[in-house]
Amino acid sequence: MxxxxxxxxxxxxxxxxxxxxxxxxxxxxxxxxxxxxxxxxxxxxxxxxxxxxxxxxxxxxxxxxxxxxxxxxxxxxxxxxxxxxxxxxxxxxxxxxxxxxxxxxxxxxxxxxxxxxxxxxxxxxxxxxxxxxxxxxxxxxxxxxxxxxxxxxxxxxxxxxxxxxxxxxxxxxxxxxxxxxxxxxxxxxxxxxxxxxxxxxxxxxxxxxxxxxxxxxxxxxxxxxxxxxxxxxxxxxxxxxxxxxxxxxxxxxxxxxDAEGAHHDVEIRIKGAATVEGALFAARTIARSNLVKTAIYGNDPNWGRILSQLGTVPEDVLPFDPSEVDVSINGVTVCRAGGIGENPYLADLSPRECRILVELHAGEEEAFVWTSDLTHEYVHINGDYTT
Amino acid sequence: MxxxxxxxxxxxxxxxxxxxxxxxxxxxxxxxxxxxxxxxxxxxxxxxxxxxxxxxxxxxxxxxxxxxxxxxxxxxxxxxxxxxxxxxxxxxxxxxxxxxxxxxxxxxxxxxxxxxxxxxxxxxxxxxxxxxxxxxxxxxxxxxxxxxxxxxxxxxxxxxxxxxxxxxxxxxxxxxxxxxxxxxxxxxxxxxxxxxxxxxxxxxxxxxxxxxxxxxxxxxxxxxxxxxxxxxxxxxxxxxxxxxxxxxxxxxxxxxxDAEGAHHDVEIRIKGAATVEGALFAARTIARSNLVKTAIYGNDPNWGRILSQLGTVPEDVLPFDPSEVDVSINGVTVCRAGGIGENPYLADLSPRECRILVELHAGEEEAFVWTSDLTHEYVHINGDYTT
The missing domain is CATH 3.60.70.12 (L-amino peptidase D-ALA esterase/amidase)
Known part of the structure; x- marks a missing residue:
């Protein structure tokens, strides 16, 4: 209707x-x-x-x-x-x-x-x-x-x-x-x-x-x-x-x-931020990392790529201490206090839905975005077909 | 040595x-x-x-x-x-x-x-x-x-x-x-x-x-x-x-x-800008577009993706009038005055080197970056191998 x-x-x-x-x-x-x-x-x-x-x-x-x-x-x-x-x-x-x-x-x-x-x-x-x-x-x-x-x-x-x-x-x-x-x-x-x-x-x-x-x-x-x-x-x-x-x-x-070429629907949520705007900026920054997106495609809980991408957010946009940051992937805290956390391979990335949670411990605000993984089909759809 | x-x-x-x-x-x-x-x-x-x-x-x-x-x-x-x-x-x-x-x-x-x-x-x-x-x-x-x-x-x-x-x-x-x-x-x-x-x-x-x-x-x-x-x-x-x-x-x-997975070395040069910083920002913005990068991989002179990406640059960073912009790919002016230019398929994208030139007609400064195309091998290297 x-x-x-x-x-x-x-x-x-x-x-x-x-x-x-x-x-x-x-x-x-x-x-x-x-x-x-x-x-x-x-x-x-x-x-x-x-x-x-x-x-x-x-x-x-x-x-x-x-x-x-x-x-x-x-x-x-x-x-x-x-x-x-x-x-x-x-x-x-x-x-x-x-x-x-x-x-x-x-x-x-x-x-x-x-x-x-x-x-x-x-x-x-x-x-x-x-x-x-x-x-x-x-x-x-x-x-x-x-x-x-x-x-x-x-x-x-x-x-x-x-x-x-x-x-x-x-x-x-x-x-x-x-x-x-x-x-x-x-x-x-x-x-x-x-x-x-x-x-x-x-x-x-x-x-x-x-x-x-x-x-x-x-x-x-x-x-x-x-x-x-x-x-x-x-x-x-x-x-x-x-x-x-x-x-x-x-x-x-x-x-x-219906994202053609996507294998995962990915929620990226930033918690513990000083402002919603800063949290949203960080979520988008991570969502746009081809290294994060290819890792998710590969069912690889490669959290170093998430933290590395977070680190590119300017301090005036989002104040946080990298040595305080926790990251979890589908419920597994793979990074704790900016360092090594639980065994990343405990995180099951086989479902279509993938939830990445970054806890900054730097405030009370949060924000999220949804993104897709970067797959062979994406390259095929956008590269192999000339228009 | x-x-x-x-x-x-x-x-x-x-x-x-x-x-x-x-x-x-x-x-x-x-x-x-x-x-x-x-x-x-x-x-x-x-x-x-x-x-x-x-x-x-x-x-x-x-x-x-x-x-x-x-x-x-x-x-x-x-x-x-x-x-x-x-x-x-x-x-x-x-x-x-x-x-x-x-x-x-x-x-x-x-x-x-x-x-x-x-x-x-x-x-x-x-x-x-x-x-x-x-x-x-x-x-x-x-x-x-x-x-x-x-x-x-x-x-x-x-x-x-x-x-x-x-x-x-x-x-x-x-x-x-x-x-x-x-x-x-x-x-x-x-x-x-x-x-x-x-x-x-x-x-x-x-x-x-x-x-x-x-x-x-x-x-x-x-x-x-x-x-x-x-x-x-x-x-x-x-x-x-x-x-x-x-x-x-x-x-x-x-x-x-030596960029593994890359098929093209791409120079993106912005000319006619008010400032070098603005030109550099625009060049990086275009260099980071997966749609531009997959198009180049596909040897597809899809200039609409370049112009669309340019349009995401904030006006205070780089003032320009979209209806003045020319874009050339490997010497062919595929976009003239923000609209349709020469036949894009005159642009030969088969060589490894690809040169994208954006002329803003909004100043005297210029800047460039180099990037690579986005290929199946990139996805393979960064996604298919778990680390």
């Missing part, structure tokens, strides 16, 4: 000729109102795709009636022509659906640095728009995929009457040149626009932004939330945040689990 | 039982004087090995008479015992050679997180010390290797009569858990101690510190320079810096060329 789980949304997806083999490659989600609330969180990459620029403006205006998502081409690094093309897609979507074009969002995902095939795009919008329905959520979730092996959807509801639905694509951010994560969330709860954006930002920071598969930040990453108030129920903000977090965490773990 | 190319140095190397298969695994270099100048540049990792701490103190005191290097064990993450062991090695080296122990340097390279086998270490020092000679430079260069496939030596001399010699180990920093780069340089030029340290620091920054194979910083990286004044010639500082840079650049390229 994905984005059509809440009332008052139509969606659809179809093959419009952007990808081969009749794979569905374009989706549309339409908000039927009565409210047209929108929030968006976008890549912080300075090199951002044309549709990201367009969507930022729509979100800033605060109203959205529809979103079109195409796969196969990211419309990134395409210059002035790319911006014109994204605007033309929004205009055509508005005209086709009979809604204001300035309330139309565009998401593109696929290869970077190629011009869009605009005749196909515009005809595709008409084709998909013709098939929209309140049962179209799953078709839409299928049509936004690129290298993903399966669609990713989630939902939640409140006893007070409102619902949240969502769909996501992104092969665990392992192929961000295929420009990467697109998430569309819908709700029929009723909202103040300002609280919607703040809530989405907070939730994204604690869910999707904790995925750090290969440290590469896409040009196209986009999370959109559309709110139409169709349930007639004003959401309690705390409850809404909790449910939205549930949906986003669920989608984030689906993204991680 | 390596470290015994200049006058007044003895060296030797032997198998003392640390590594299997009779591979030589310990080296000693002895300075015969009359001067005992020393300079050292060490890893900036906060988690540094015990011998690094010891050597920093020796260098701070300003005099060094000898250095012992063992392979197979890095004496890193070994806590208080590790510090005691490093000190015991220095003491035993001094006693064995009849020089002050506080002028003895220790370098260890190999696996992290294991206690040294001290009886073997101490007996080994006696064994190697017994075989020192003024022809022992090559034997020493052989004995410091770990996963390297060949020894790395270089030399230079001045028409005024002094010489520089050097040896290095480190498999392109591709296996820094084997903790990693050790470089010992010798010269018979005569010096003021203060100028020695400043010169070494400058030269290392522009040579070894431009190697960024896999972005992982070792616990043991050490570059030592011993100066004995045996030529009787006071070096002209500018000439000495030029020659030292020659030797270090030569060794650095040998390290890069």
């Amino acid at each position: 994905s984005v059509t789980f809440p009332q008052g949304f139509e969606a659809g997806g179809a093959h419009v000729g952007l990808r081969g083999k009749l794979h569905p490659d374009m989706a549309i989600v339409k908000n039927l109102g009565p409210e047209y609330g929108v929030a968006g969180v976008f890549t912080s990459n300075r090199v951002f795709a044309a549709p990201v620029g367009l969507d930022r403006e729509v979100v800033a205006r605060g109203k959205a009636a529809a979103v079109v998502v195409n796969s196969a081409n990211a419309n990134a690094c395409t210059g002035q022509q790319g911006r014109k093309d994204a605007a033309a897609m929004a205009t055509h979507l508005g005209e086709t659906l009979g809604v204001p074009s300035e309330e139309c969002l565009v998401c593109s995902t696929g290869i970077i640095g190629r011009a869009l095939d605009m005749p196909k795009m515009l005809a595709g919008i008409e084709q998909v728009a013709a098939g929209l329905s309140e049962e179209g959520g799953d078709a839409a979730a299928e049509a936004i995929l690129t290298t993903d092996t399966k669609p990713k959807t989630a939902r939640a509801q409140s006893a007070t009457g409102w619902k949240i639905g969502g769909m996501a694509k992104g092969a665990g951010m392992l192929a961000p040149a295929l420009a990467t994560m697109i998430v569309v969330l819908t709700t029929d709860a009723s909202f103040e626009a300002a609280s919607l954006q703040a809530t989405l930002k907070e939730v994204v920071d604690e869910t999707f932004n904790r995925l750090d598969s290969d440290g590469c930040m896409s040009t196209n990453d986009t999370v959109l939330l559309l709110a139409n108030g169709a349930s007639g129920v004003k959401a309690d903000l705390d409850e809404f945040k909790t449910k939205l977090q549930e949906v986003c965490q669920n989608l984030a773990l689906q993204l991680l689990g | 390596s470290v015994t190319f200049p006058q007044g140095f003895e060296a030797g190397g032997a198998h003392v039982g640390l590594r299997g298969k009779l591979h030589p695994d310990m080296a000693i270099v002895k300075n015969l004087g009359p001067e005992y100048g020393v300079a050292g540049v060490f890893t900036s990792n906060r988690v540094f090995a015990a011998p690094v701490g010891l050597d920093r103190e020796v260098v701070a005191r300003g005099k060094a008479a000898a250095v012992v290097v063992n392979s197979a064990n890095a004496n890193a993450c070994t806590g208080q015992q590790g510090r005691k062991d490093a000190a015991a090695m220095a003491t035993h080296l001094g006693e064995t050679l009849g020089v002050p122990s506080e002028e003895c340097l220790v370098c260890s390279t190999g696996i992290i997180g294991r206690a040294l086998d001290m009886p073997k270490m101490l007996a080994g020092i006696e064994q190697v010390a017994a075989g020192l000679s003024e022809e022992g430079g090559d034997a020493a260069a052989e004995a410091i290797l770990t996963t390297d496939t060949k020894p790395k030596t270089a030399r230079a001399q001045s028409a005024t009569g002094w010489k520089i010699g050097g040896m290095a180990k480190g498999a392109g920093m591709l296996a820094p858990a084997l903790a990693t780069m050790i470089v010992v340089l010798t010269t018979d030029a005569s010096f003021e101690a203060a100028s020695l340290q400043a010169t070494l620091k400058e030269v290392v920054d522009e040579t070894f510190n431009r190697l960024d194979s896999d972005g992982c910083m070792s616990t043991n990286d050490t570059v030592l320079l011993l100066a004995n004044g045996a030529s009787g010639v006071k070096a002209d500082l500018d000439e000495f810096k030029t020659k030292l840079q020659e030797v270090c650049q030569n060794l650095a390229l040998q390290l890069l060329g």
